[in-house]
Every structure is written in structure tokens, then in C-alpha cells.
Amino acid sequence: MSDFSSSSHGPNGFRVAVVAAGIVSPLGLGLEETLRSLRVGKDSVAPVEAFAVDRCRCQTAGQVPDAALAEASQYHRHPGRLHRVARMMILALKEAMAQTDDFEPELTVMGTTSGGMTFGEQYYRGLKEKQPSSRSAPTLIANYPPQKPVMDAQEAFGIGAPCQIIANACASGTNAIGHAFNCVRSGRYQRILTGGYDAISELVFVGFDSLQASTPERCRPFDSERSGMVLGEGAAVLALENLETAKKRGASILAEIIGYGISTDNFHLTQPDPSGNGARRAMEGALRSAGISPAEIDYINAHGTATPFNDAAEGKAIAELFNGVPVSSTKGMMGHSLGAAGAIEAIICILALRHQLLPPNINFRRGDSGLDLNIIANQSATGRVRTVLSNSFGFGGTNASVILRSIAA
Amino acid sequence: MSLRIAGMGWVTPLGSGVDEIWNRLRNGETAIAETISNPLGGGYPVFRVPPSATAGAPTHPRLRRSSAISRFAVVAGLEALANAGVKLDPEIANRTALILAVSNGGVIYTKRFYHEIVESGAQAASPLLFPETVFNAPASHLAAILGLTGVSYTLVGDGAVGMLALKMAEDLMDSDTFDYCLVVGAEEADWLLCDAYRKWRLLRSTAPIEPFQEPPRGMILSEGAGAILLGRSGRVQIERIAGGTNFHQQKEADEALDKVFSELCQPPPDLVAASANGTFIDQAEKGAIGKHSPNATVYAVKGALGESVGASSLWQTILAAQALTRQQLPGFPEPAALHSAVVSACGLNQQIAGLRLRI
Numbered sequence: 001m002s003d004f005s006s007s008s009h010g011p012n013g014f015r016v017a018v019v020a021a022g023i024v025s026p027l028g029l030g031l032e033e034t035l036r037s038l039r040v041g042k043d044s045v046a047p048v049e050a051f052a053v054d055r056c057r058c059q060t061a062g063q064v065p066d067a068a069l070a071e072a073s074q075y076h077r078h079p080g081r082l083h084r085v086a087r088m089m090i091l092a093l094k095e096a097m098a099q100t101d102d103f104e105p106e107l108t109v110m111g112t113t114s115g116g117m118t119f120g121e122q123y124y125r126g127l128k129e130k131q132p133s134s135r136s137a138p139t140l141i142a143n144y145p146p147q148k149p150v151m152d153a154q155e156a157f158g159i160g161a162p163c164q165i166i167a168n169a170c171a172s173g174t175n176a177i178g179h180a181f182n183c184v185r186s187g188r189y190q191r192i193l194t195g196g197y198d199a200i201s202e203l204v205f206v207g208f209d210s211l212q213a214s215t216p217e218r219c220r221p222f223d224s225e226r227s228g229m230v231l232g233e234g235a236a237v238l239a240l241e242n243l244e245t246a247k248k249r250g251a252s253i254l255a256e257i258i259g260y261g262i263s264t265d266n267f268h269l270t271q272p273d274p275s276g277n278g279a280r281r282a283m284e285g286a287l288r289s290a291g292i293s294p295a296e297i298d299y300i301n302a303h304g305t306a307t308p309f310n311d312a313a314e315g316k317a318i319a320e321l322f323n324g325v326p327v328s329s330t331k332g333m334m335g336h337s338l339g340a341a342g343a344i345e346a347i348i349c350i351l352a353l354r355h356q357l358l359p360p361n362i363n364f365r366r367g368d369s370g371l372d373l374n375i376i377a378n379q380s381a382t383g384r385v386r387t388v389l390s391n392s393f394g395f396g397g398t399n400a401s402v403i404l405r406s407i408a409a
Numbered sequence: 410m411s412l413r414i415a416g417m418g419w420v421t422p423l424g425s426g427v428d429e430i431w432n433r434l435r436n437g438e439t440a441i442a443e444t445i446s447n448p449l450g451g452g453y454p455v456f457r458v459p460p461s462a463t464a465g466a467p468t469h470p471r472l473r474r475s476s477a478i479s480r481f482a483v484v485a486g487l488e489a490l491a492n493a494g495v496k497l498d499p500e501i502a503n504r505t506a507l508i509l510a511v512s513n514g515g516v517i518y519t520k521r522f523y524h525e526i527v528e529s530g531a532q533a534a535s536p537l538l539f540p541e542t543v544f545n546a547p548a549s550h551l552a553a554i555l556g557l558t559g560v561s562y563t564l565v566g567d568g569a570v571g572m573l574a575l576k577m578a579e580d581l582m583d584s585d586t587f588d589y590c591l592v593v594g595a596e597e598a599d600w601l602l603c604d605a606y607r608k609w610r611l612l613r614s615t616a617p618i619e620p621f622q623e624p625p626r627g628m629i630l631s632e633g634a635g636a637i638l639l640g641r642s643g644r645v646q647i648e649r650i651a652g653g654t655n656f657h658q659q660k661e662a663d664e665a666l667d668k669v670f671s672e673l674c675q676p677p678p679d680l681v682a683a684s685a686n687g688t689f690i691d692q693a694e695k696g697a698i699g700k701h702s703p704n705a706t707v708y709a710v711k712g713a714l715g716e717s718v719g720a721s722s723l724w725q726t727i728l729a730a731q732a733l734t735r736q737q738l739p740g741f742p743e744p745a746a747l748h749s750a751v752v753s754a755c756g757l758n759q760q761i762a763g764l765r766l767r768i
Contacts, residue, residue: 167544207539396549
């Protein structure tokens with residue numbers, strides 16, 4: 001188990017503030033719309049429109065309508081070249097940058113799983129069906145690489161920070177936030193942009209379908225009759241800053257990040273360790289990094305994909321570590337947005353902290369008898385929410401947890 | 410903090426093993442291009458890793474169905490640990506981080522998987538292939554083989570991604586949580602990539618790559634892996650890593666490289682291990698070298714080994730570290746007085762970074 005809690009800069013290091021955040025997801029564009037969706041438990045999962053799914057078991061996903069992304073065109077000099085996920089990144093970054101003046105990041109750390117995969121798909125289909133034209137091919141190729149949406153978003157707003165793009169499967173977004181947190185906490189950086197992004201693509205959609213990890217039914221995290229995940233998409237950006245520096249310049253502070261844990265369980269390329277050991281070590285690492293006890297956690301935003309294996313392993317680890325803490329997976333509402341999920345869910349945690357909100361775990365009918373969990377079933381609730389933990393676990397046995405706290409706590 | 414190179418591993422079209430490849434380079438050998446066929450017609454020159462180079466890979470269940478990129482990463486990673494004399498018992502494994510840098514990743518399985526979807530429909534897509542398409546599959550296999558249970562990150566980017574991974578490693582190693590960080594850059598070649606780079610007008614039709622030639626005639630893709638074990642002891646010190654910047658159009662690469670070189674060339678180094686690969690990069694890099702270290706010896710290893718994208722800046726760093734340690738350079742029969750080196754990493758898709766070594 002590795003974390004930074006024993007850093008040479010002292011057990012606590014420098015405090016790390018979230019000074020701005022932007023979000024684009026099937027739940028809506030922006031913090032306000034997302035909050036409204038969380039409050040009503042909006043189910044945004046709908047039939048897939050972007051490609052044919054008639055030969056897949058699962059035929060639904062959480063999707064961001066193209067029309068909602070049109071605004072991104074006005075911020076980039078080559079709008080015709082922008083991938084959908086680049087448009088999501090631009091809008092998320094725009095919202096974040098509007099909240100904080102003078103935020104010049106020294107580094108950008110983002111998470112993704114597939115970046116501009118649909119451009120790669122178009123290129124390959126073009127080869128098979130008709131040669132891509134000499135005009136379109138270079139555009140598809142140049143915009144396919146996974147880092148490109150971040151480059152496009154930074155270019156749109158004149159940001160020149162070097163970009164470290166973490167592709168740790170479904171834990172990517174939380175890994176990005178966690179690494180960025182450690183970099184500011186250590187004192188090596190004052191300001192970092194972080195977050196995650198991914199868009200629905202045919203290859204990834206069929207991939208999860210081929211593994212029978214996705215469901216033809218509703219996504220029911222932690223339910224005894226859960227049958228799998230549905231995919232989602234989106235982008236989320238968080239601006240992190242040394243808390244003292246942020247205070248000195250009068251920045252508004254949304255929340256504080258206080259802990260991060262990561263583990264690699266080596267059990268299997270696609271399946272979590274059924275003992276829950278990998279998940280547990282990530283959560284324990286985050287608690288140790290934060291210097292707090294499990295009893296101080298008021299809400300857990302679970303990875304909760306609704307696959308039988310994930311929820312059993314994660315639920316077991318949560319039940320062993322925490323005593324009746326309210327838990328929900330928000331993936332039932334919007335699907336699993338892979339590399340964006342950890343970042344989107346971190347922002348959901350910030351909204352929970354700021355509005356004393358417990359987001360709902362929708363489509364929940366009956367608890368799993370093997371899991372002793374306090375699920376926030378179907379409807380949002382209010383309660384005392386000062387410290388929250390968010391989990392993300394991914395292919396490759398990579399597990400990550402991050403802890404956020406209300407700045408007033 | 411003193412960040413040093415504790416060990417290195419190298420898998421290239423000239424074989425595997427740092428000493429073996431170094432000796433071949435010193436003997437003037439260059440990789441031999443073979444033609445990779447496009448099933449839709451035509452072919453492309455490419456530098457492939459010979460099967461013998463990965464024959465020493467462990468017989469681990471994780472490698473049974475893995476793609477070539479994972480085998481390259483594992484062989485290079487194991488060599489770097491052996492080179493440093495580090496045995497990863499559970500305690501040391503707990504204090505070792507892993508960062509894997511890739512650009513195109515497991516493209517062979519990705520193409521096969523998508524080909525099945527296109528040709529036969531979604532219902533025919535193999536669940537055995539999909540897991541190997543994820544970017545972090547090679548890192549997962551390497552972590553499992555080494556028994557690493559803590560930090561494991563896969564970084565994606567262009568030809569500068571290896572340098573960005575070293576920068577990330579420097580940030581991790583600032584904490585006393587870690588004794589070592591194993592940084593591996595890996596890539597595998599495929600006709601689909603060659604086709605894409607050809608249409609991007611960056612690939613040339615015949616070998617060799619001619620770095621710094623005007624006009625630039627293009628590069629040839631390569632494959633393999635480079636691994637560097639960072640620790641706190643070792644002969645070669647990493648003095649500084651420039652985290653880099655981005656350029657949004659090719660003509661802006663000059664300015665971005667100027668920024669990186671101005672950060673690394675005080676004082677001017679004895680050696681510049683350049684990323685020149687026969688494309689627009691070369692002239693931008695030539696300008697920065699001429700301005701910031703006009704008297705340095707310049708060596709571009711891609712002329713001998715090809716453009717391995719995700720592995721390339723690790724290869725350049727290994728080359729530079731070898732040159733400092735041996736006081737020699739390929740192509741220079743006499744010993745050279747080399748005390749410092751700058752490694753320049755200019756990618757083809759907007760990312761630039763670099764580092765400075767000393768001995």
C-alpha cells in the first residue's frame with residue numbers, strides 16, 4: 001500500500017483546495033443542472049443513438065446530446081476538427097475557468113480510457129469501406145490520440161501547461177485527481193488542473209458487451225438482482241490549488257481534498273479481487289493519507305458499477321471498514337463514464353458537501369443479503385455531510401479512493 | 410533530492426539488453442527495415458523486434474495471450490531491475506512505483522477486435538481480445554509479474570510521453586514513500602499505424618531515417634521498450650526534468666523547443682540526445698540546439714532504431730546515460746569527454762519535454 005502520508009513534507013503536507021469545477025455529463029451541463037438532476041434522481045440512461053447496437057445484449061447508455069455540445073465550437077479555432085469528447089472538455093473547462101480569476105496551472109493531470117477512439121473507428125471503417133479521403137484522414141489521425149481532447153481544451157483557453165494523461169482504465173479520473181492532489185500537497189506545485197473525460201465509442205461499448213459486463217436491463221448498483229453496468233460519457237475538470245495561496249488571492253473554495261489511496265491487486269486483468277482486498281487497501285490508504293478514521297466519513301460515492309463481481313467486492317470492503325455510512329452509486333442515473341467517472345463523481349461529492357445532499361442510488365429494489373450496506377435507495381436525502389469518500393476501480397486491478405471535505409468542517 | 414538512474418532495460422529492433430544494443434550501435438549497426446503488408450494493398454517499411462529479443466520473457470500466465478507490447482515492457486522492466494541488482498521482495502515492491510508510457514498502446518489487439526465488429530458484427534467480437542486493448546494492460550501484466558501492489562500509472566501521449574512519465578516519476582520520488590520508480594516506455598508496430606502515419610505525411614517509403622536532413626523525408630516506425638529504474642543511487646544523475654509544454658501547430662514547435670532548451674542548457678551540455686526523426690521535428694530541434702548548445706555533440710538514435718513513439722524518449726535517455734557512463738558515442742571511434750547530456754523529446758502531436766543528465 002502506497003500513499004504520500006509519510007511525505008518528507010510532514011504527515012499532512014500543504015492543504016489542497018478545489019477552487020473551481022466544471023462538469024458535462026448525461027445529468028446535465030454544469031454544476032447547477034447536475035445538482036438538480038441529483039436531487040430528483042434523474043434517470044438519464046437511454047437507447048444508444050451513435051452507432052448500431054442491435055446485435056448487442058445491452059442497448060442503452062448515458063449520453064450527452066450533441067446539441068448540448070454545440071457551444072464548444074465558438075471557443076476553438078478549428079471547430080470542425082473537434083471530437084465530441086473535446087467539446088465536452090472545452091465546456092467543462094470553460095465552466096471551471098469562469099469561477100476563478102488568475103488561475104494559471106503549472107501542470108494538467110487528466111484521466112481517460114479511450115480519448116478520441118471514435119475517430120480511430122471512423123478511420124478503420126473508412127479503410128474497409130472506402131479509402132478515407134486525403135483531406136479527412138490526417139484530421140482523423142491527428143485527433144485520435146487520447147491526449148488530444150485536453151490539448152484542444154487548453155488551446156481554446158490559452159493554457160500551456162504540460163499534460164500528463166493517465167489511462168488507468170476506470171480508475172483514471174480518480175488517479176488523476178489523486179496524483180494532482182499529492183503534487184500540490186507536496187509543495188512541488190501550487191496550481192494543477194485535473195479531471196477526466198471519455199465519450200461513448202462503438203469499440204468500448206461492444207467490448208463491455210462481449211464480456212457480458214453490461215446489462216440489457218436497468219443498471220441497479222448493489223441490488224440483489226443487479227445484472228451489470230451501462231456505459232456513460234462526460235468530462236469533468238477540477239482546479240486544485242494550495243489552500244493558503246488560494247485564500248491569499250481571495251479565491252472561492254469549493255472543497256478541500258484531504259486524502260488519496262491507490263492499490264494494485266494483480267488478481268485478474270478484468271475482475272476485481274473477490275475478497276475486496278484491493279478496494280479495501282485503496283480506501284485504507286486514503287484514510288491514512290487524510291489522517292482520519294472511518295467514522296469521520298459521512299458519505300461514500302461507490303464505484304458501484306452494478307456488475308455482480310464489482311459490487312460484491314466493493315460492498316464487502318465498505319462493510320468491513322465502515323459502520324453504516326450512507327452509500328450510493330450514481331452510475332444508475334448516468335451510466336459508467338469510464339475515465340471520466342472518478343472526476344464526475346468527485347464533483348458530485350463536492351455538490352454533496354456544499355448542499356448537504358446524499359445522492360440517490362436509483363433502480364434499487366432489494367439489498368444483497370451478503371452485503372451490509374446503508375444504501376441511499378432511489379431518492380436523494382439530506383443529512384450532515386462534511387467528509388466524503390469516492391471510489392474508482394478499473395481493469396488491470398487498479399483501485400483508487402479520494403477523500404474530500406467541506407472547507408467549513 | 411538526488412534522482413539517479415539505478416538500472417536500465419532495452420528492447421529494440423537491434424535485439425534486447427543494454428550492453429548488446431550499445432555494442433551494436435557502437436559497431437555501426439542499424440536496424441534493418443522489413444516490409445509490413447497492408448491487407449488492403451501495399452506495404453510499409455518498419456523496424457520490428459526480432460523474436461529472439463523477447464525469448465527470455467518469463468513463462469507467466471499473464472503473458473499467455475498478451476500482445477507484443479506487454480512482452481516488450483516485461484522484458485525491458487525485468488532487465489532494468491536486474492541491472493540495478495534490485496530484487497523485489499514484498500517490502501521493496503511496496504516501495505516501488507510503476508509508470509508505463511505508451512502512445513498507440515495495444516494496437517494489434519485493438520485492430521483485431523474492431524475488425525471483428527466491422528466484419529462480422531458485435532455479436533462476434535471476442536471477449537478474449539477486448540481486455541488487452543486497454544492502455545493499462547501492459548502495466549497490469551508487468552505489475553502482476555513483479556508483485557507490485559501500490560502505485561501503477563499508465564501515461565498516454567505522443568513521442569514525448571516517456572519524458573512526461575519520467576517527470577511524473579520525479580514527482581513521486583519526491584516523497585520518501587518510494588525507494589524506486591520503474592518507468593517503462595513501450596510500443597508495438599502494425600500496418601494500421603504505418604498507414605495512418607503515411608496518410609499524415611510523416612512516414613517515408615524506404616529506409617533509412619535521415620535525421621536533420623533537409624528537406625525532411627519522413628520517419629519509419631519502430632517498436633520495442635525502454636525501462637529506467639529511478640532510485641537514489643547510481644552513476645548517472647537526473648539533474649533536471651523540464652515538464653514541457655505544448656504546441657498546437659507544427660510551426661509552433663520551434664518556440665516550444667526553445668523554452669525547453671533554455672530551461673535545460675544552463676550551462677550548455679556536452680551531448681544532446683535528439684529526438685530528430687526525419688520530420689518537421691528536426692529543423693525545430695536543430696534551431697534550439699544551435700541557439701542553446703551550439704558546441705554540443707548531437708546524436709539522434711532514431712536514425713539507427715526508428716521512431717518507437719511511446720518508447721522513444723526512454724530509448725534516447727538510455728542512449729545518453731550509456732554515453733555518459735562509457736564516455737563513448739556510436740559513430741565516434743575515440744573516447745569522448747562527456748559529463749552532461751540533454752535529452753530532447755519532441756513528439757509529433759503537440760507535446761514537448763526534456764531532461765538533463767550528468768555524471
